[in-house]
Amino acid sequence: MQAKRIDEVIRESHTMPLPRLVTRDLAAPFPRATRCVSIVGPRRAGKTFYLYQRMRDLADAGVERTRTLRLDFEDDRLYPATGQDLDAVWRTYRSMYPAHSEGTTHLFLDEVQAVDGWERFVRRLLDTQDVQVLLTGSSSRMLTSELASAMRGRSVSYVLLPYSFQEYVRARGREVPEHQAPTERAWTVNMLRDYLRFGGFPEVAREDDAGAKVRKLSEYVDLMLMRDVVERHGAKNIKALRLMLSAIMASVGSEFSVFKLRGRLASIGIDVSKDTMYAYMGHLVDAFAAFQVRRWEGSRWASEQALPKVYPIDTGYIAQSGGRSAEDMGRLMECAVAVEMLRRRSTDPTMEFGFWRDRNGAEVDFVISQGARVLQLVQSCYDVSDPNTRAREVASLLKAGRALGCDELTVLTWDHEEEALAEGRRVDFRPVWKWFLGR
Secondary structure (H helix, E strand, C coil): CCHHHHHHHHHHHHHCCCCCCCCCCCCCCCCCCCCEEEEECCCCCCHHHHHHHHHHHHHHCCCCHHHEEEEECCCCCCCCCEHHHHHHHHHHHHHHCHHHHCCCEEEEEECHHHCECHHHHHHHHHHHCCEEEEEEECCHHHHCHHHHHHCCCCEEEEECCCCCHHHHHHHCCCCCCCCCCHHHHHHHHHHHHHHHHHCCCHHHHHCCCHHHHHHHHHHHHHHHHHHHHHHHHCCCCHHHHHHHHHHHHHCCCCECCHHHHHHHHHHCCCCCCHHHHHHHHHHHHHCCCEEEECECCCCHHHHHHCCCEEEECCHHHHHHHCCHHHCCHHHHHHHHHHHHHHHHHHHCCCEEEEEEECCCCCEEEEEEEECCEEEEEEEECCCCCCHHHHHHHHHHHHHHHHHHCCCCEEEEECCCCEEEEECCEEEEEEEHHHHHCCC
């Protein structure tokens, strides 16, 4: 890597204006000097702007700008970088600011998974320097025990997803009051419809034109597939990969069988091995394109054996895929609820969630648990005005409640609110927008 480019990148890190931001609700702490904090999540979810937010926090606290160093490994001047390149940048930084050898330096490494050997570099820095390291990545591998082992337990990871509904409303320049007039409630519901249709990616949220939103989302999918699956993992059958992603979008709310998808691909002349198909699913999960929700079986082993449901990481991915799921508000609502469950689990490591189904086909969309204890059962149902639909949803909740020993029964609806009694048990019907806002 050329010394001139390194010098240019370092100086730019200290002189470029910090943008004004939509404050994110993720409360990841600044790391201690012997640890690093990892912020992981899908591309374009706002991880870079979260680093800017933390840099602004330091500036507001009186930390000199030159005591922070941000490196973006998607920058063509740094890409592709190696661990040796990281060391060269660090040594150049130290030579430019020798006085900073005393006191803490704050190092921000953006999309660090692109650098082969970054773990060893960061670990050595933590061992030998007074440095706080905050890094981002678009790989769920950065959440695993594999990373913890490589970092010798010195890394703590947090997940940053696209905007929550609360952040989305904030990005649109509003807050939702606790008590709303009818016109304010109508505005909130309209915002919710837009949020479900196009998702919470920050740049998409700032767009007003629906066509521009979909085009941007399509670009995100292409970028994620090429950079985070094809380049990182060497996936060769791009057509099969795209069809798998399309199948995920079309199957929101249903169990997903990789084996059956392989058979469907074979029927149209696309021959992919079983191992490759399962590897592709793992790559998509690793890239935060999608995530799996397992069936509640009472044991992890049994849950792993059952077919999972698979949800895209953002409802906007469904919008760009077309098809009936993109117009089905019930499916979009269930997907958004699943993503919100994932977001809440990332802030509470003791929380788990899955879905429940008995042998007769009765189903509950979400089982929230803590260890072996079931805390809440949640149905996602867009419209409960039809008596048969209402009776079916409640009956499944009651059956699961008896089977799992849970009395906290909730139906999330589009805009219906009621506390009802069924067979002597309370069932709480709540507008999903209130649940998103924690009310």
